[in-house]
Amino acid sequence: MSRIIYNLSGSPLSRSFLKTARSLECYFAVLFIYFEVMFHMLITGKYGENLFLKMAFGVFFGFVIGTAVSTIGKLTGKITGLAITVLITVFYCAHIVYYGVFATHLSVTGSIGFTNQAMDFTDVILKEIKHDWWKLLLFIIPVLVYIFVIWKHSEFKRHRALGYVVNLGSAAVFYIAIIFVLRISSNDIYSPYKLIQNYQSVDMSVRKLGVVETLFVEFTHHNKNGEVSFENELTSLSSGNGQDVETVISTEDKTEKATTEIVENDNKNSSTEEVTTEALVKEKVVDRSPNVLDIDFDKLIAEEKDENIKAIHNYVKNVTPTNKNEYTGMFEGYNLIFVVAEGFDGYLIDQQRTPTLYQMAHSGFYFKNFYTPLWYGSTIGGEFANLTGLMPNNGGYLSMNKCGENGNDMLFTPAQQLLKKGYAVRGYHDNDYTYYDRNISHPNMGYTWKGVGNGLEAEKYEDGTELWPQSDVKLINDTFDEYSGREPFHTYYLTVSGHVMYNFGGNAMADKHRDIVENLQYSDETKAYIACQYELELAMKTLVQKLENEGIADNTLIVLVADHVPYDNKNVVDELAGSTLGDTFEWYKNTLIIWSASMKEQVVVNKYCSSLDILPTVSNLMGLPYDSRMIVGQDILSDSPALVMFNDRSFITDSVMYDANTGEVMKITVAEVSDDYVESIKQVVSNKFNLAQSIVDYNYYAVIDQAVYGNSVNELDDSDNMPLKKKDKSAEDDSKVSNYKDAGDESAKSADKTDTDKSAKSTDKTGGDEAVKSDDNTGSDESTKSVDEDSENESANSADNKNSDAVIKSSDKDLDEIYKKLNGTTNNDKKDNNNFGKMLNSNKEEDWFKKITKTDDDVDNSLEKIIEKRKNGGN
Incomplete structure (x- = not known):
């Protein structure tokens, strides 16, 4: 046998094969194949799902890199090859750790500029490395192979000029062939070809194209606004199952007026039922006209020269608006306090442990099917969705920061809408006021912004070090008097007490309330989570008491919602939920609080809804003029069909739950659901994602602002906190400080x-x-x-x-x-x-x-x- 192998190895064909196998082109091609396969299996746990396509892209990039390294020379080439191998290894390891922490894939271009803030997550990153050490070891193996095998046995020789031409030409033909096959093989709206043509989502791209091709596509599309295009929607979003709203009248009111219970087309397909008595007051006449602004789109389209803006006009013009309803203007003229709570999860609410949160969640509007999708950028992405009704971009850039840097017109944020009504508008954060460049983005949304470093003082230990995380109770106490006497007011709070990590060694808020959770039958991590979120409970209790003391609780609307679910702590959510949620939709289920002390009746809402729907819902409740056609979210209390969208393009409607990762469709109604219906909703969802991105990319609201109000909000004076052009950062910071002095x-x-x-x-x-x-x-x-x-x-x-x-x-x-x-x-x-x-x-x-x-x-x-x-x- 050995003699046969020896004879074969001496043949010209075998020598050529061995020479090719020892080449750097072959080595790097195999390296990328190995990394793509390992990454795919570790993330998805199964074959298929475009695995061969990912391998093909790996071959292409490996061949190109190997050819480039071969031009350097023997010794320098060896060193360069090792350096590139280490760099690629670190790149894939970073992807593994990032996905483990944030449950979303890493966008390199989206992370540029914020790498210094990764130090704030050092403990979380180290925890993830410890947890996934064996995965990381699999990616380190190639480095060892390079040192002990490739360094000694590979060919580190320069090719002839013709050899380089042949190599690069072959690589180009190979890549073009891949693209051609992808183009003719699928017309799906999320096909690999369309993802390459129009980069939409880092998660979808990694899942379908692989890590290295996603990086390439990201950089080719970086800082480029794609051509605006929308899919032809096959059918209306409505599936025949409308809104499901149940009005529950409080016990004390039942003795004086008729008991009314209304259930409209619930998901079990029950019939509409209305029970009345003679004591029931005549039903009031309800304005059910569309929530739109007076816009002549035909005129705008005729006068518009930019084809992309014109495409947005055409799409928005044909969107079905949501209608006003019996809740329109219910809180008109009220003060508004909008709280985005760090890492808040509704499963922790308990009548005994968190009585204030429980009362607010159950005695106001009670949303039984509310979801908090995990958007790219975690907190900053969640903020953007909550305050704009638009989903943030999924990779490439952070939508909130891009709007701030470019001075985009943020026409429909609560701040901008209420400024028009003469409200005093302020925003507060009990962390660094410049974190994620909020000192630029939040004034651009209309807020006079204040945090630690420009007016708020951090709480410190005796040795002078700052507590982490800071106290939300202190945030309320330090700021309440600044706005409480300036009605009408709108105040935005971004809390921090619920921040990771959840332990009793490094979390100041968990340590502070350890005695509250000491005897609970949970793991230490879950106890620590409940303990630090108890600070939010006390903060809300303090806020409500202060409002009552000032006599303005009955004239103040409080909205509280999470920025994101506890993304790195699924085990905590499982414990609180009492079951293993896994990667199902239930992991994103949460609590939305919309409450005022003036509410005497609980309103139970069964309609599926999400964080995208908060802005239009609150706008309608406060009777604010807005255009529902150009906000992706929708008024939850309107008669519009339900639509919950997730970052990976999964969705929930009145009829189905669709998992974009698996392609699984789960019916939630007894009615028949056709394949065409699912495909049509996929197109609706795709268009809504495109609309949100186009609004940011092309500053679309500035065009609408000009058409409706005669000027762009951001054309106002610099001191109005709404810049049109990117302002000098230091000068802006100084102006924010002076506002409070x-x-x-x-x-x-x-x-x-x-x-x-x-x-x-x-x-x-x-x-x-x-x-x-x-x-x-x-x-x-x-x-x-x-x-x-x-x-x-x-x-x-x-x-x-x-x-x-x-x-x-x-x-x-x-x-x-x-x-x-x-x-x-x-x-x-x-x-x-x-x-x-x-x-x-x-x-x-x-x-x-x-x-x-x-x-x-x-x-x-x-x-x-x-x-x-x-x-x-x-x-």
Whole structure:
């Protein structure tokens, strides 16, 4: 046998084969095949799923890299080859660890610029390395093979010039052949060919193309806005199963008015049922017109020169809008506190352990099928979805940061909508205010942004080191007085107490509340999770108590939602849920809190919904004008069919749950579901993802803002916190600090304490509840209107006191004369004075007003500028 092998090895053919096998081209091709196969098997655990395609791309890139290394020379080539092998190994290991932590694949271009913040996850990364050490060892093996085998036996020789031409030409032909086969083999909207042509998702790309091809596609599309295109939708989203809303009237109300229970087309296909008595008040007339803005799309399309913007116009024009409903304007004129809670999971809510969260979740709107998809970028991605109703880009860039850096018009964020209504708008975070460049992105959304480093002080141990994570209770206590006396207000809180890691050694909040969970029958990690989230419970308890003490709880709407599920702690969620959830949709099931102390009835909503739906739902509840056609999420309380979308293009409708990873379709209705229906929803979902990305890429809201309001919000003055162009970072930071050091805040406190608080308390007690009852039961707008007028008067009076003392430094008589001069009326005219008061009540306008008002001679000119901006639709 040995002689036969010896003779064969001496033949020209075998010598050529052995020479090729020992070449660097062959080595790197085999290396990539090995890495792609290992990565695929470790992530998916099965063959198939485009495995051979991934191997083919590995051969191509390995051949090209091997050819390049062979041009260097023997010794230098050996060293370079080793360095590249180590680099590729680190690259794949980083993918394994990243996926293990965040349950999503690594986007290299999306992570550039934020690598320094990886140090904040050192403990989490080390934990994952310890957990997946054997996986990482599999990727380190090739380095050892290179050192002990390739270094000694491979050919490190330069080729002739013709050899390089043949090598690279063959590689190019091979790659083109792959693309050609992919193009003719599938027309699926998520086919490998379409992913290469129009990069959409790092998760989908890695799953279908492999790691190395995804990297190549990422860089070829980096900083390029793709051509806008939408799939032809085969059918309407509706499947015949409509909204499922159940109204549950509280016990005390049943003695005075009729008990009504309404179930509309639930997922068990039960019939609509309505039970009434003679005591039931006549049903009010409900405005069910579409929630849209007055936009002439035909005119916009005719005048638009950019084909991409025109494509968006054509798509949005034909989207079916959601309709107004019985809940429209339920909280009109209310203050809004929007809380995004770090790592919050609804499974932890318990009536005994977290009574405040339990009450808020069960006595307001109770969403039984709410989901928090895990978006790219974890917290920053979750924030973007919560505040914009758009899904963030899945790799390539972070949508929130791109909008901030480019100064995109963020027309429909709660901040921008409420600024138009004269609200005082602020945002707070009990961590570094520059983290993920929020000092750029959040002012761009309309918030006067404040965190640790520009106004908030971090809590420290005796030795001077900062607690990690920081206290959410301290966040509420440090900030409440800054906005509570400035009604109407909108405050955004991004909490941090629930941050990983969950242990009793390095988590300050878990240590703080260890005694609360000591005797629970859970693992230490789950106990630590509950303990640190207990700080959120206390924060909400503190917030509600402060609102009640100020007499404004009944006139304040609180929204609380997670940024993401505990992505690195599935075992914790399993323990809290009482079952193994695995990778099912139930792992993303969560709690959405929309609650006000004025609510006397619980509203149970069975409709499937997600974090994308929060913005339009809150906008509708507050009676804010918005266009439902150009927001991906939808008003949960409308009659629109349900649609929950996940990062990997999986979805849930009224009829099915579709898993894009496996292709599995699970029916959740007794009605028949056709294959065409699933395919049509896939197209609907694809279009919605394309719309969200196109809105960001092409700053589409700026076009709409110009068409509706006559100007872009971001064209306003720099001090309005809404930049159109990317501003100097240091200058912006300084301006944010100064916003909290001016005299306006101090005067607001004193003025509010003497006037606004007293009138707010009396108004809330006498009019707030009556307005809600009237709106809900009789359809009358009279009580709501009177409350709005009273609250507007309060804002005006507060604004007059504040600005006369601290801003203009003029007497009330002088202010009245100035206003009379500009408007032909007096300060006693309620209608005009309300608008004027709201205008001056906005903190950002106060700061701007102070900057441009230098002397008494400038007052007339300054007020003219403010009022002119209002007339033009500015903020």
